[in-house]
Each structure stands twice: as structure tokens, then as C-alpha cells.
Amino acid sequence: MLHPLRSLLTVLGIFIGVASVIWLLAIGEGISRKAQEQIESLGATNIIIRSIKPPSEQVQTSGLVLQYGVTRADYARLVETIPTVVRAVRIRELRQRFSYNGRMVDGRLVGCTPEYQDIVRLEIDRGRFIQDSDLQDLKNYCVLAAGTAEKLFPFEDPLGKVIRVEEHFYTVVGVCKPKMPSAGIGGSFAAQDFSSDVYIPITTLWWRIGDVVFTRRAGSTEAEQIELSQITLQVDKTANVVPTADVVKATLAKYHPIEDYGVTVPLELLEQARTTRMMFMVFMGLIAGISLVVGGIGIMNIMLATVTERTREIGIRRALGAKRRDIIRQFLVETVVLSTLGGISGILVGFLAPLLSEGAIWALQFLAPRLYNSLPEIVKTMRPVVVPASVPLAFGIAVAVGIIFGLYPARRAANMDPIEALRHE
Amino acid sequence: MRLGASIQEITKEYHLGGEVVHALRGVSFDVPEGDYVAIMGASGSGKSTLLNLLGCLDHPTSGKLFLGDENVAEASDDRLAEIRASKIGFVFQSFNLIPQLTVLENIEVPLYYQRRLSPKERARCKELAEMVGLGNRLYHRPTQLSGGQQQRVAIARALVNDPLFILADEPTGNLDSATTEEIMALFDDLNRQGKTIILVTHEYDVGRRARRIIRLKDGRIESIIDNPQAKPRSELPEDVAKAKAPQ
Ligand SMILES: Nc1ncnc2c1ncn2[C@@H]1O[C@H](COP(=O)(O)OP(=O)(O)OP(=O)(O)O)[C@@H](O)[C@H]1O
Ligand SMILES: [Mg+2]
Numbered sequence: 001m002l003h004p005l006r007s008l009l010t011v012l013g014i015f016i017g018v019a020s021v022i023w024l025l026a027i028g029e030g031i032s033r034k035a036q037e038q039i040e041s042l043g044a045t046n047i048i049i050r051s052i053k054p055p056s057e058q059v060q061t062s063g064l065v066l067q068y069g070v071t072r073a074d075y076a077r078l079v080e081t082i083p084t085v086v087r088a089v090r091i092r093e094l095r096q097r098f099s100y101n102g103r104m105v106d107g108r109l110v111g112c113t114p115e116y117q118d119i120v121r122l123e124i125d126r127g128r129f130i131q132d133s134d135l136q137d138l139k140n141y142c143v144l145a146a147g148t149a150e151k152l153f154p155f156e157d158p159l160g161k162v163i164r165v166e167e168h169f170y171t172v173v174g175v176c177k178p179k180m181p182s183a184g185i186g187g188s189f190a191a192q193d194f195s196s197d198v199y200i201p202i203t204t205l206w207w208r209i210g211d212v213v214f215t216r217r218a219g220s221t222e223a224e225q226i227e228l229s230q231i232t233l234q235v236d237k238t239a240n241v242v243p244t245a246d247v248v249k250a251t252l253a254k255y256h257p258i259e260d261y262g263v264t265v266p267l268e269l270l271e272q273a274r275t276t277r278m279m280f281m282v283f284m285g286l287i288a289g290i291s292l293v294v295g296g297i298g299i300m301n302i303m304l305a306t307v308t309e310r311t312r313e314i315g316i317r318r319a320l321g322a323k324r325r326d327i328i329r330q331f332l333v334e335t336v337v338l339s340t341l342g343g344i345s346g347i348l349v350g351f352l353a354p355l356l357s358e359g360a361i362w363a364l365q366f367l368a369p370r371l372y373n374s375l376p377e378i379v380k381t382m383r384p385v386v387v388p389a390s391v392p393l394a395f396g397i398a399v400a401v402g403i404i405f406g407l408y409p410a411r412r413a414a415n416m417d418p419i420e421a422l423r424h425e
Numbered sequence: 426m427r428l429g430a431s432i433q434e435i436t437k438e439y440h441l442g443g444e445v446v447h448a449l450r451g452v453s454f455d456v457p458e459g460d461y462v463a464i465m466g467a468s469g470s471g472k473s474t475l476l477n478l479l480g481c482l483d484h485p486t487s488g489k490l491f492l493g494d495e496n497v498a499e500a501s502d503d504r505l506a507e508i509r510a511s512k513i514g515f516v517f518q519s520f521n522l523i524p525q526l527t528v529l530e531n532i533e534v535p536l537y538y539q540r541r542l543s544p545k546e547r548a549r550c551k552e553l554a555e556m557v558g559l560g561n562r563l564y565h566r567p568t569q570l571s572g573g574q575q576q577r578v579a580i581a582r583a584l585v586n587d588p589l590f591i592l593a594d595e596p597t598g599n600l601d602s603a604t605t606e607e608i609m610a611l612f613d614d615l616n617r618q619g620k621t622i623i624l625v626t627h628e629y630d631v632g633r634r635a636r637r638i639i640r641l642k643d644g645r646i647e648s649i650i651d652n653p654q655a656k657p658r659s660e661l662p663e664d665v666a667k668a669k670a671p672q
Contacts, residue, residue: 320510320534320538321509321539323506323507324502324506417483
């Protein structure tokens with residue numbers, strides 16, 4: 001280590017390479033974990049069928065009413081004809097305005113059955129969820145999502161209070177715990193947000209609101225007739241998910257001449273996410289690999305210069321009894337020490353990846369808000385996770401780079417003729 | 426008297442492009458142990474070439490070269506390195522110390538390549554540094570020393586492996602006459618203690634201290650003269666050499 005600055009610059013290449021290996025892998029892992037989490041929250045054994053508004057020119061109209069989506073008949077058919085389906089949940093949802101005592105929240109009114117709680121994993125904070133008896137008796141009961149409850153009842157206990165949904169009134173019987181958004185389904189990539197929901201018995205919704213919904217828009221009124229917004233089928237075991245999904249698609253296709261529904265299979269999404277992750281990792285690895293090769297070339301360059309500069313010293317050492325392999329060892333040790341130092345510092349900085357990327361995203365929020373807003377939600381919320389295997393991997397790569405790129409300069413030093421080397425000025 | 430080295434019909438050719446340079450054209454002589462030989466001759470006569478062959482830095486083109494009873498003319502590269510490490514001590518005109526190492530570390534280098542570095546050997550390295558008068562400079566770097574001091578370090582380094590020969594190529598070529606005198610006194614003492622010394626020199630004042638002078642001319646031996654002026658071998662008791670070492 002004759003030249004501290006030169007050694008530092010040599011180390012820098014490896015340092016950046018190793019830090020980026022760890023960092024990029026950590027970001028890749030962070031994103032894919034987040035995606036996996038969201039997909040898993042949909043349930044790995046579930047098949048989700050959602051009504052989708054088809055392109056307007058294809059829509060069947062009966063009078064002025066747009067009619068589309070999955071129907072109660074579809075539900076019955078699926079449940080009765082597919083034996084691998086162990087549970088089925090149907091819901092009907094509407095965008096509505098909820099109000100209480102002058103406070104208002106726009107959110108999703110969900111007509112559902114008791115099983116819905118299980119299938120989307122809602123946890124009750126206080127009170128209870130919708131029950132079978134509520135459905136039978138067409139009760140005007142509702143359960144509030146955590147966000148809705150917080151906004152409508154900032155200071156009071158919502159249980160027993162009556163909220164207004166458009167022109168109807170419902171008594172609050174339960175409040176849910178906050179729930180993380182899950183992955184988007186039914187062809188939309190936007191995450192499903194459960195924070196401003198209100199849950200009511202689906203039978204009550206049919207009875208009070210019906211299938212036809214009017215939306216008023218500047219001057220004209222639009223009417224849509226939708227029987228069910230979503231059917232969630234739970235399959236008995238994961239192995240049956242994909243074949244069951246095929247049967248579901250075939251059954252629906254028979255009764256729906258136009259594609260007014262979408263079938264989402266979280267398991268497939270999960271597998272897709274896994275391959276995406278693999279590709280991402282390979283791609284990141286490639287980038288990191290390139291930077292390591294660049295670092296290695298830097299080391300080689302500097303070692304070649306060092307060898308030339310120390311020709312005389314090599315001659316002296318040879319005259320004093322050093323064998324060729326002693327000289328090779330000397331220079332190889334030097335490069336490996338350099339690259340290892342780079343590797344270790346790179347690993348240490350790599351561990352700061354979560355902090356750094358959070359800082360970067362935070363800074364972006366203020367420095368480039370537009371860019372920040374265009375980032376996908378998953379990038380904004382993910383936390384890089386340092387993959388444990390990447391540490392020995394990066395370290396091994398650093399050492400290997402030192403050996404590979406140090407070997408040529410070291411051999412060159414060892415193959416010098418001692419007499420020539422001694423004469424070198 | 427035992428034979429230290431025996432040189433038999435050694436030739437050395439260098440090939441430069443298409444041309445052949447005959448640096449040595451058949452040189453033979455014997456060096457008994459304890460000998461003190463000066464090789465002299467005009468520039469280009471082959472002195473350094475001969476010394477490098479004796480020092481096992483290169484192979485001769487033909488001929489035999491015995492060190493002890495081993496013919497090293499055809500030894501492998503690794504074997505030559507082993508012989509250099511164990512039997513040869515070099516002293517060069519330009520000192521050739523390793524600049525980033527201290528005085529003590531420079532003296533230790535040959536031991537390192539013999540895998541013999543122990544605390545005991547380290548202590549001996551210190552003694553050697555003291556013997557050449559540098560006991561108070563152990564941790565200095567070569568650039569902080571004068572030429573004469575550097576050459577003393579080189580001599581201490583040449584002695585550390587207790588070699589069969591000390592080979593010196595114009596050891597005083599870069600020194601003034603006073604320092605030359607000091608360095609040569611050191612060589613004389615070493616020879617009196619029994620070390621075999623072969624040195625190359627241009628200076629008659631240096632050469633006349635040796636017991637024999639070999640003159641080279643155009644790669645051949647022109648003459649071998651026994652030097653009548655050389656001091657007899659046991660003029661001084663051994664430990665006087667140490668006491669007399671200049672500061
Ligand atoms: N590596 C080499 N390649 C080609 N020719 C060489 C080489 N080394 C020495 N020679 C030639 O061999 C001859 C003897 O060289 P050598 O160095 O032994 O001379 P020298 O007696 O030591 O001279 P000087 O007193 O100038 O040091 C010279 O003609 C020289 O040009
Ligand atoms: Mg010479």
C-alpha cells in the first residue's frame with residue numbers, strides 16, 4: 001500500500017460494485033415482498049370474479065339501462081356445478097356518500113355475507129360483523145371500516161349510532177380494525193383500499209337499493225343494472241386452483257357473450273410475481289456485475305502500473321531468494337486485500353440500503369413531486385430488504401474479482417527476468 | 426581447502442535480434458572457501474555477466490558451474506531461487522534496498538523467503554545492523570540514509586542467511602573515497618572471519634585488497650594474479666572486526 005489515494009480509488013470501484021449488488025438485490029427483494037404480501041392478502045386459494053363495465057359499443061341496453069356483470073344465476077351455477085369450491089362469497093358494491101351529524105365520507109358501500117369477513121380477512125375491533133340472521137331479516141345494520149369510523153365518529157363511540165347512506169339509515173353494529181390495501185384485481189392495477197368501506201347485508205342492499213343504480217351527470221342520468229359486483233370462490237386446495245379457474249372461465253364464457261367480467265387468480269399473480277422477481281434480480285445482478293467488472297478492470301490497471309513501478313523491487317526480491325510464486329502471492333495478496341476492503345465497505349454501506357432509499361424517496365417528495373407522484377404505489381411504500389445470501393455473495397465476488405483481475409499483473413511481475421528487473425530504473 | 430565454487434568452461438550468449446553477443450567465451454576457475462576475489466576488466470568484458478551466473482540469477486549457455494558439489498548450470502528456476510536464498514549474499518552498486526521497508530525489515534527479507542523469520546532470527550538481524558554500525562537506525566527508511574549507510578544495510582542483508590558467498594558488483598561505485606574505505610574495511614573484516622567474497626570493481630585501490638585478481642577481456646580470462654599486497658588471513662582476532670566497525 002504505497003499510495004493511499006491510489007489504493008482508495010482502486011477500492012472505490014469494488015466498493016460501488018459490491019454496494020450496488022447488495023442494494024439492488026435489497027430493493028428487488030423489498031418490492032417483491034410487498035407485491036407478494038398484497039397478493040397473498042387476496043388469498044392463495046381464492047378465485048375472484050368481478051363485474052367489469054365493457055366498452056360502451058358492446059353494452060346490452062334494455063331501454064336506457066346499461067346491463068352488465070356477473071349475476072345471481074352465475075353465482076348459483078358456479079357454486080352448484082364445481083365441487084372443488086368449498087366456499088363462495090358474493091358482494092355488491094356501490095360508491096356512496098356516508099354521513100353522520102354533518103360529517104361526510106365518500107366510500108364503498110359493500111353488500112356482503114358473513115363469509116366476506118373471512119375471505120378478505122377483516123378483523124373486528126368492536127361489536128360484530130354482519131350475521132346470517134341480519135341477511136334473513138333484511139336488517140338495517142352496518143359495520144364500519146376503520147377509516148370510515150374515524151372520519152364519521154372522531155370523538156364518539158360509533159356502536160349503536162345511526163348513519164345515513166344517501167336516503168337510507170343504518171345502525172352501526174361493528175367497527176373493523178385497519179387493514180392494509182391488497183393488490184388490485186379484476187384487471188385494475190390500483191390497490192384495493194378497504195379504509196372507507198361500510199358493510200351491510202347484501203339482501204338489505206338488494207331490497208333497499210336494488211340492481212339498478214342511477215348516476216346523475218351534468219344534465220343526463222345514467223342507469224346501470226348490475227346484480228353482483230364480485231364473486232369470490234375459495235377452492236379446497238392450491239393444486240386445484242388453476243383447473244378450477246379454467247372451469248369457472250369456461251362456465252362464465254357460455255353465458256356471457258361479451259366480456260363484462262374479469263377473473264383474477266391470486267395464485268397466478270403470485271407465480272407471475274415470482275418470475276418477475278427472478279427477472280428483476282437477474283437484471284439487477286447484471287448491472288451490479290458490470291460495475292464489478294469495471295471495478296476489476298480498475299484494479300488491474302492500477303496493479304499493472306504498480307508492477308511496472310516496482311520492477312526494481314521485484315528484481316531485488318528475486319535476487320534475495322523469492323520464487324516466482326512468492327512474487328505472484330505478494331501481488332495477489334495486495335489486490336485481494338484491496339478488493340476485500342472494497343467489498344467489506346461496500347457490504348457495510350449496502351446495509352444502509354433501506355435508510356438510503358427511504359431518504360431518497362422522502363427527498364424526491366419535495367424535490368421532484370411530479371416524479372414522486374408518478375412512482376407506483378408499491379415503490380413508494382416498499383422497504384428494501386437486505387437478502388442475507390447477498391452478503392457472502394458480494395464478499396465472494398469481491399475476492400474473486402481481486403484474484404481474477406490481480407492474476408495477470410501478478411504473473412507479469414513474476415515472469416520478469418531478475419537481472420533485467422534489477423537494471424530497471 | 427574446500428572448494429566453494431568451480432567454474433568450468435562457462436559461456437554466455439545473448440541473442441539480440443539476429444545478432445549473438447558473446448558475453449563469456451569459456452571461463453574456468455575455482456574459488457576455494459574463504460577466498461577473496463576481485464574481478465576486473467574493461468567495460469563490457471563480461472564481469473557482471475559472470476557474477477550474475479555465480480549468483481544463480483541466470484543460466485549459462487554452456488559449461489558447468491558447481492556451487493559446493495551441486496552443478497547449478499541446469500538447475501530449475503525454483504532451485505536457483507532456493508540457492509540464492511540460502512547460499513548467496515548480494516551487494517549491488519546501487520544498494521538496492523526496498524524503499525518502503527525499514528532498515529531492519531530490509532535485513533529480514535532473505536529470511537522471509539526462506540520461511541525462517543523467528544524472534545531469534547530477528548534478534549540476529551538487529552545484531553547484524555549493529556555490527557555494520559547502524560544499531561541506532563533500525564527503523565529508518567533507506568531514503569533517510571546516506572549512500573554509505575545504505576550499503577552497510579545491504580551488507581548486513583547479504584550476511585543474514587549466512588551465505589557461502591558474498592557477491593558484490595561494484596559495491597563502491599557510487600561512494601566517495603572515504604566511504605569506499607569504510608565499506609572495504611567491512612569486506613576485509615568479513616573475509617578475515619572466513620566469508621568467501623567475490624567482487625567486481627573498476628578501481629585498482631579496491632581490487633588490490635583482494636587475495637586474487639581475475640582480469641577479464643572480451644569474455645575471456647586474461648590473467649589471474651595472486652595479490653602479494655593482500656593482508657594475511659589471520660592478522661586480527663575475529664571479534665576485533667566488530668569493535669573496529671566504523672560508526
Ligand atoms: N541482457 C543482455 N542482453 C544482451 N546483451 C547483454 C546483456 N547483458 C549483457 N550484455 C552484453 O554482454 C557483454 C558483457 O556485459 P557485462 O554487463 O557483463 O559487462 P561488464 O563487464 O559488467 O561491464 P561494465 O563494467 O560496464 O559493468 C556486453 O557486451 C553487454 O552488452
Ligand atoms: Mg557490470
